Amino acid sequence: MDASSTASSTMNGDDRSTMGKDVGGFSTPDHVLVDRQPPQQPATEANMYPEPANAVEADLEKSGLAVPEKPAGAPPGFSPADFPDGGRDAWLCVFGGFFALFCTFGLVNCVGVFLSYYIKGPLSYYDESTVSWITSVQIFVQTGTTIIWGRLYDTYGPRWLLITGTILYSFGLMMTSLSTEYYQFFLSQSILAAAASGAIFNAAMSSVTTWFFKKRGAAFGIIASGSSLGGVCLPIMMNHLIRQIGFPWTMRVVAFMFLGMCGIASATIKSRLPPRPKPVVFKDYLKPFTEPTMGLTMLAGFFFYFGMFLPFSYITLQAQSAGMDESLSEYLLPILNAVSIFGRIGPGILADKVGRFNMIICITLLSGVITLALWIPGKSSAALIVYGVIFGFSSGGFISLSPACIAQISDVREIGTRTGTAFLVTAIGALTGSPIGGALVTSMNGSYLGLQLFCGIAMTSSVVVYIAARYTQQGFKLVKV
Numbered sequence: 001m002d003a004s005s006t007a008s009s010t011m012n013g014d015d016r017s018t019m020g021k022d023v024g025g026f027s028t029p030d031h032v033l034v035d036r037q038p039p040q041q042p043a044t045e046a047n048m049y050p051e052p053a054n055a056v057e058a059d060l061e062k063s064g065l066a067v068p069e070k071p072a073g074a075p076p077g078f079s080p081a082d083f084p085d086g087g088r089d090a091w092l093c094v095f096g097g098f099f100a101l102f103c104t105f106g107l108v109n110c111v112g113v114f115l116s117y118y119i120k121g122p123l124s125y126y127d128e129s130t131v132s133w134i135t136s137v138q139i140f141v142q143t144g145t146t147i148i149w150g151r152l153y154d155t156y157g158p159r160w161l162l163i164t165g166t167i168l169y170s171f172g173l174m175m176t177s178l179s180t181e182y183y184q185f186f187l188s189q190s191i192l193a194a195a196a197s198g199a200i201f202n203a204a205m206s207s208v209t210t211w212f213f214k215k216r217g218a219a220f221g222i223i224a225s226g227s228s229l230g231g232v233c234l235p236i237m238m239n240h241l242i243r244q245i246g247f248p249w250t251m252r253v254v255a256f257m258f259l260g261m262c263g264i265a266s267a268t269i270k271s272r273l274p275p276r277p278k279p280v281v282f283k284d285y286l287k288p289f290t291e292p293t294m295g296l297t298m299l300a301g302f303f304f305y306f307g308m309f310l311p312f313s314y315i316t317l318q319a320q321s322a323g324m325d326e327s328l329s330e331y332l333l334p335i336l337n338a339v340s341i342f343g344r345i346g347p348g349i350l351a352d353k354v355g356r357f358n359m360i361i362c363i364t365l366l367s368g369v370i371t372l373a374l375w376i377p378g379k380s381s382a383a384l385i386v387y388g389v390i391f392g393f394s395s396g397g398f399i400s401l402s403p404a405c406i407a408q409i410s411d412v413r414e415i416g417t418r419t420g421t422a423f424l425v426t427a428i429g430a431l432t433g434s435p436i437g438g439a440l441v442t443s444m445n446g447s448y449l450g451l452q453l454f455c456g457i458a459m460t461s462s463v464v465v466y467i468a469a470r471y472t473q474q475g476f477k478l479v480k481v
Contacts, residue, residue, distance in 0.1 A: 083213035089270065090211035090219075096268030097223035100162075100204035103169070103258040103265075104197040105399070106230015108142065111135040111309065111434075112316045112333050113235050114189075117247060119317075123182055129438030132313060134182075134190050139309060140431035141194035142201065143423040147285065149202040150420025154413070157275040158203035159266070165199030166262035170255045172196055177251035200262055202423075203269060206416045209407045210272040217356055217404050221348025224400035228344055228392075231337025239330050273413060284414070288421050293409050293472045298425040300465035301402055304364055305429035307458030308395055310437045310451060311336070311375070315388065318448045324381045335385060336392035343396025348404065355480035356405045357470040361463060363397040368460030370394065376452045402426075409473075433458070 084090055118131050149161055172193025179185045204223060212219040234254070241250040288294040312333070319329040343363075351359035374387045403419060410418040433455075440450035474481050 083211065084272070085212050085215045087211075089272075092268040093207050093211055093270060094219050094222050096265040097204040097208050098226035099261045100200050100265040100269065101223050101226035102230040103261050104142065104201040104204075105224075105227030106234055107197070107254075107258075108139055109227060109231030109312060109337050110234045110238060110333070111139070111313050113238050115313055116316055117242060118185070121247070122180055123185070126182065127438070127442055128317075129435050129442055130182075132434040132438040134185055135313060136309070136431050136434040137186070137190040138194040139434075140427045141191060142198040142427075143430060144427035145195050145198040146202040147417075147420035147424040149199045150206065150416035150418070151280060152199075153203055153206050153271075153416035155275055155277045157271055158207050158269055161199045161203040162262070162266035162269060165196045165203070166259065166266055168196035169193055169200065169262065170259040173251055173255035173258065177248040177255070200265065202416065202420060204265060205403050206419060207269050207271045209403075209415045209419075210412060215352060216407060217348035217351040217359075217401065218345070219348075220404045221345040221400040224344040224348075224396070225341045227399065228337050228341040228396055231340065232334045235330070235333045235337075276413060284417055285421050288418055291409075293469050294406075294418075294422075296465055296469035296472065297405055297409065298422045300364075300462045300469060301422065301426035302429040303458050303462035303465060304367070304398060304402075305426040306433045307371070307455040308367070308398065309430055309434055310455040311371070311388075311391055311395075313434050314437060314441075314448065314451060315384070318451075319381070319384050321446065321448065322379050322384065324384065328381060332384065332388050336388040336395075339389045339392035340396025340399070343393035344400040347397035348400045351401055351404065353480075356401055356408055357466065357473070357481040360398065360401040360405055361466045361470065363394050363401060364459060364466060365463045367391060367394040367398065368456050368458075368463060371452065371456035371459060376449065376456070429458075 114135055115128075115131060118134065119126075119128060123131050153161060172188050172191075175188035176185065176193060179188055205220075208219050208223060209216065238250055238254070241253060245253075288298065315332050315336070316329050319332055320326055347359050347363055370387065370390045374383060374390070378384055378387055406419055406422045407415060437451040437454060440454060441448055444450050470481050
């Protein structure tokens with residue numbers, strides 16, 4: 001038997017399965033592939049989610065060779081090569097996310113308008129701390145329920161979260177327009193509308209994560225700027241409409257507007273990855289707490305949220321108590337939110353180049369220092385406006401960088417669950433921060449000094465924890481993190 005016969009006999013045996021692949025650096029010639037029939041194989045995670053590492057492993061397993069151990073590095077499902085970082089569907093997702101955050105976090109940026117109206121109007125017989133529970137619970141429910149929406153997102157994808165959330169969000173705002181008692185405002189605005197907006201918010205943020213890796217900071221910055229634009233337009237619009245047509249019809253106008261804008265978001269937002277249905281496992285929610293970097297990142301977010309919403313909630317009332325004209329004080333929130341548009345885009349783009357953890361440390365430090373150094377001693381209208389400009393920029397940077405940092409240390413296929421867990425932790429800070437601040441104002445007979453100190457110290461504390469989270473990754477090396 002000659003060599004060619006031997007080769008032919010060998011190709012009829014088990015070694016046929018290794019043809020057409022690169023195994024150990026050797027490849028089969030192309031002419032041998034003519035007679036080969038592609039093997040029928042069941043759908044596995046390796047071919048459903050064709051990451052480069054998974055494809056190589058599958059080939060080695062079929063050839064009977066040993067699979068090398070995975071080197072330590074990025075989490076599974078996180079290969080940068082798999083992210084398109086652009087394209088029609090990716091940018092349509094960003095477009096829809098912009099509208100989604102305009103309607104969800106954009107309204108959260110208007111908490112000062114609601115507080116001012118409630119305290120001076122239908123809830124004037126309650127103290128500031130009690131009334132502030134309406135808006136603080138609204139923020140908590142919107143961000144905290146993402147732990148539920150995140151699991152549903154991972155299992156079913158964004159479509160039904162967006163559609164159902166849009167309908168219930170508009171309905172909740174309609175119910176707010178009919179409210180006259182404390183419990184009615186609480187149930188409609190703080191619970192129903194907030195939970196529905198959380199579903200929209202989670203679907204938008206999680207979907208954008210699946211499309212971008214290198215440009216993730218910029219993408220998050222663009223969609224987060226939607227909430228800033230909402231924070232500019234909505235306070236001005238609502239203040240004027242409340243005076244002209246009253247609060248009930250103002251809320252109905254907002255509800256109809258959000259119905260249309262969230263409809264656009266529902267039509268354009270989709271995930272790059274297919275849903276991965278799997279049973280609810282409680283340890284999936286506990287896992288982030290066992291990871292030092294993730295645990296510290298969540299704790300840092302908690303401290304920043306502890307203080308961040310106090311200027312949004314109280315800067316208008318504090319400015320009026322300091323002697324600012326009421327008509328001018330109404331523009332402090334729009335000014336703050338207008339500048340935050342640049343804060344949400346600029347630091348995100350820069351973070352893609354110098355490191356997201358590096359940038360968020362700088363942003364949180366600026367927020368804490370400017371609060372202690374300018375908001376407390378600043379009594380003039382000019383000083384308060386300057387503070388609003390600087391804090392608007394820095395807080396805007398945090399809003400866009402916080403989810404980007406979480407995504408950077410997470411498996412993208414579990415992004416909904418992990419983002420939801422992180423936002424639940426930070427939401428506790430948002431829930432308790434404003435009532436504590438309101439209680440400090442009441443205990444100090446209307447002075448805002450205690451609130452301002454609490455705000456500045458809380459945000460400065462987050463800087464220390466973010467530095468610790470960075471240290472767990474690269475120590476104190478001056479590198480991109």
